[in-house]
Amino acid sequence: MLKVKRAKWPEIIWSSCPESKLKDAPRILGLNPWIYDFAAFNLWSRPAGLLWTLGLLRQAGAKVALLDCLDKTWEDYPWPQAQKWGQGHYPKKKVPKPVFLSTVPRNFSRYGLDYKAVKVALQKISPPPDMVLISSIMTYWYPGVITLLHLVKEIWPRIPVVLGGIYATLCTEHAQKTGADLVVKGRVEELKNWQALWKLLGISPPALPGVEDLLLPWDLYPEAQFSVLLGSRGCPFDCDYCASNKLYSGFWQRSFEVILKEFSLEYEKGVRNFAFYDDALLVNPEHWLFPFLNYIIEKKLEVNLHTPNALHLRYLDLPTCEKLFQAGLKTVRLGLESANFSSRLDRKLSLEHWERGVRNLLQAGFKKEWIKAYVLFGLPGQEEGEVKEAIRFVKKWGITPELAYFSPIPGTKIFTLARQCSPFPLAEEPLFQNNSLWPCVPGGFSWEKAGELKALIKS
Numbered sequence: 001m002l003k004v005k006r007a008k009w010p011e012i013i014w015s016s017c018p019e020s021k022l023k024d025a026p027r028i029l030g031l032n033p034w035i036y037d038f039a040a041f042n043l044w045s046r047p048a049g050l051l052w053t054l055g056l057l058r059q060a061g062a063k064v065a066l067l068d069c070l071d072k073t074w075e076d077y078p079w080p081q082a083q084k085w086g087q088g089h090y091p092k093k094k095v096p097k098p099v100f101l102s103t104v105p106r107n108f109s110r111y112g113l114d115y116k117a118v119k120v121a122l123q124k125i126s127p128p129p130d131m132v133l134i135s136s137i138m139t140y141w142y143p144g145v146i147t148l149l150h151l152v153k154e155i156w157p158r159i160p161v162v163l164g165g166i167y168a169t170l171c172t173e174h175a176q177k178t179g180a181d182l183v184v185k186g187r188v189e190e191l192k193n194w195q196a197l198w199k200l201l202g203i204s205p206p207a208l209p210g211v212e213d214l215l216l217p218w219d220l221y222p223e224a225q226f227s228v229l230l231g232s233r234g235c236p237f238d239c240d241y242c243a244s245n246k247l248y249s250g251f252w253q254r255s256f257e258v259i260l261k262e263f264s265l266e267y268e269k270g271v272r273n274f275a276f277y278d279d280a281l282l283v284n285p286e287h288w289l290f291p292f293l294n295y296i297i298e299k300k301l302e303v304n305l306h307t308p309n310a311l312h313l314r315y316l317d318l319p320t321c322e323k324l325f326q327a328g329l330k331t332v333r334l335g336l337e338s339a340n341f342s343s344r345l346d347r348k349l350s351l352e353h354w355e356r357g358v359r360n361l362l363q364a365g366f367k368k369e370w371i372k373a374y375v376l377f378g379l380p381g382q383e384e385g386e387v388k389e390a391i392r393f394v395k396k397w398g399i400t401p402e403l404a405y406f407s408p409i410p411g412t413k414i415f416t417l418a419r420q421c422s423p424f425p426l427a428e429e430p431l432f433q434n435n436s437l438w439p440c441v442p443g444g445f446s447w448e449k450a451g452e453l454k455a456l457i458k459s
């Protein structure tokens with residue numbers, strides 16, 4: 001087993017591609033900000049988009065380093081003990097609520113590494129990086145982006161800072177007001193984005209490495225409790241509440257060989273927990289998923305696989321369920337959303353799909369307690385009865401419902417209706433897109449209602 005240790009605080013490790021032909025390779029630092037929210041739990045969370053970006057830049061010849069505020073990072077840094085399968089709590093510090101959220105009856109915290117620990121680690125980087133990249137995930141987590149951006153600008157006022165990711169793509173105008181030198185909307189591998197990055201560095205852009213062969217640089221996390229597998233981008237469905245199509249139109253799959261290489265490097269490091277990040281993991285499974293599952297089964301590798309991002313029930317035929325079971329899928333999440341099968345906001349599921357999928361999972365050997373079905377709560381105009389009906393429906397099957405609170409996302413089909421229903425200016429202020437606020441539920445978040453639904457789930 002290839003064991004690589006974490007550095008000691010406050011050291012940041014740089015890495016480059018051995019075949020780099022770039023003279024005076026620029027040093028590019030990637031930062032994943034803290035989460036600022038009412039609640040946060042690490043469900044195998046990694047900034048996959050930032051890793052993708054750093055991977056391409058390293059491949060093109062740059063020297064890269066990563067500081068992820070949501071990762072333990074340093075060998076001697078205190079961090080909550082991870083749970084059985086690598087998921088777990090973040091350290092948290094209560095912080096004042098942003099003014100827009102001052103009336104919400106919940107505590108607001110910064111999750112992740114201590115602010116001062118990050119500040120000192122950045123100050124110690126010598127010489128300073130030539131460019132800093134800041135990633136963004138949930139739109140309403142932008143306070144973490146701004147805090148980090150201000151910190152970077154305080155330490156290195158003249159170093160260019162680039163902001164990219166999901167918030168930057170879905171709320172570009174808002175992101176342009178953060179003070180970043182460049183806001184990248186969409187995929188970094190789009191030629192105009194790639195060129196803009198290098199222009200900011202003052203270097204003529206090297207050829208864009210092929211994304212087909214790209215290995216995500218998971219080695220930037222030396223001692224990981226878990227890792228992520230991303231075998232595809234996009235989703236062939238187009239549900240009214242989902243931003244998948246806005247983030248990647250079309251559907252593209254990586255090759256089995258590339259996934260296997262990425263997985264093997266992580267496995268060699270000792271990683272045994274892998275979470276799939278695909279929006280449509282089970283679409284066209286012959287391309288890479290089946291060969292990958294077969295490989296694990298044939299080699300008798302002991303791994304735990306997790307699908308926090310939900311599986312499409314329509315593709316759960318018996319052979320697929322058996323392969324998933326034998327390969328070690330432990331966390332099974334299903335996208336039910338609603339038990340109303342006649343009028344739905346998605347195009348992905350019928351009652352027959354549900355019945356057949358759940359039966360096949362059970363027949364393949366999955367225990368009922370490993371399976372949870374997401375039920376969407378808080379959609380514009382949604383009747384509370386519909387949510388309760390869905391909870392009861394799932395429970396009838398002996399599996400556990402899990403509420404997925406609705407986040408209104410700019411650019412989705414339902415966003416216009418969400419804006420009409422919500423008392424908050426959803427388009428102008430991304431903080432109101434936070435699912436914890438229940439932004440489209442009359443009266444907003446209520447502890448009483450949350451308790452009532454929790455009790456129904458537990459009953």
Ligand code: B12
Nearest residue numbers: 045046048049050133138139164165184187188242243308
């Ligand atoms: C994996 C995933 C998760 C994981 C964890 C994600 C994480 N890292 O923390 C899990 C399953 C836990 C999760 C949970 C949730 N998620 Co989620 N998730 C995703 C998903 C499917 C993939 C994100 C991803 O990594 N993509 C792969 C990378 C490679 O793509 P990318 O980030 O777009 O990166 C590209 C560009 O953006 C750019 N880029 C990215 N970063 C950078 C940085 C720089 C500097 C540059 C230059 C470029 C750049 O280049 C990259 C390569 O092309 C997205 C949907 C999607 N298709 O993106 C939803 C999504 C982000 N999730 C969403 C939601 C709603 C949730 C939940 C709230 C669901 C719920 N209702 O309970 C929870 C909340 C999580 C929490 N902790 O509180 C929404 C976002 C909502 C919002 N307002 O922002 C999305 C968009 C799905 C949707 N419904 O439309 N999620």
Ligand code: SF4
Nearest residue numbers: 235237238239242279
């Ligand atoms: S099936 Fe899932 S990922 Fe695909 S569009 Fe619908 S909600 Fe989004």
